[in-house]
Amino acid sequence: MYLGPMNCPRCAVPLVDVTPDLALPDVHSLSCPTCHGHWLAQKDLERLEQDTEVRWLELRHIPPPELQAELLTCPACTPARHLNKIESHADRKVVLDACEHCHGVWLDGGELEAIQQKGVIPALFDAVRFLLRR
Ligand SMILES: [Zn+2]
Ligand SMILES: [Zn+2]
Incomplete structure (x- = not known):
């Protein structure tokens, strides 16, 4: 549940709302300006799952x-x-960090890019489904 401004779980600085892929303007993530990680809420993960051709603009290092x-x-x-x-x-x-309670997922800088380059987006959603079954 979104209760106000959220801080980076690594850096504790405020996360910034971004739309990482211009082709999917309705997908938002909260991005950390310091470590470049992303927080994806459950609804945005579900939206991403509908389009596996996603091209995120950022190239980072894990x-x-x-x-x-x-x-x-x-x-x-x-x-x-x-x-x-x-x-x-x-x-x-x-390594994904996922919340059993709100089903959001934290991706460190570079992880989303790595997932897409390897074509293993389905693995990400397997993880999310695993959480949802609990
Ligand atoms: Zn950070
Ligand atoms: Zn949570």
Whole structure:
């Protein structure tokens, strides 16, 4: 549930509402100006799933494993709750942080790009469906 301004789970700076793909102007993500991660709410994940030809404009680098291993707190939920780590089957360098409660997903800078380059967007949505079944 969106309760006001959200802060980056890594940097604690305010997230900025962006439309990362000009071809899909109704898909929003909240992006961190410092670490370039993205928060995708459930409705935007569902919208993305309808178009697997998505071309996101950003090319970033995935952070090192020790940074990915940090436990993050959901930026959307109050009271605070930790995000679950979900490894992508197709690319073990990609670790998603997903909220069991609001079903939002945090992607570190570069992860969304990596997912799309490898053609493993279905893996992302498998992870989301896994959360929804709980
Ligand atoms: Zn950040
Ligand atoms: Zn949440």
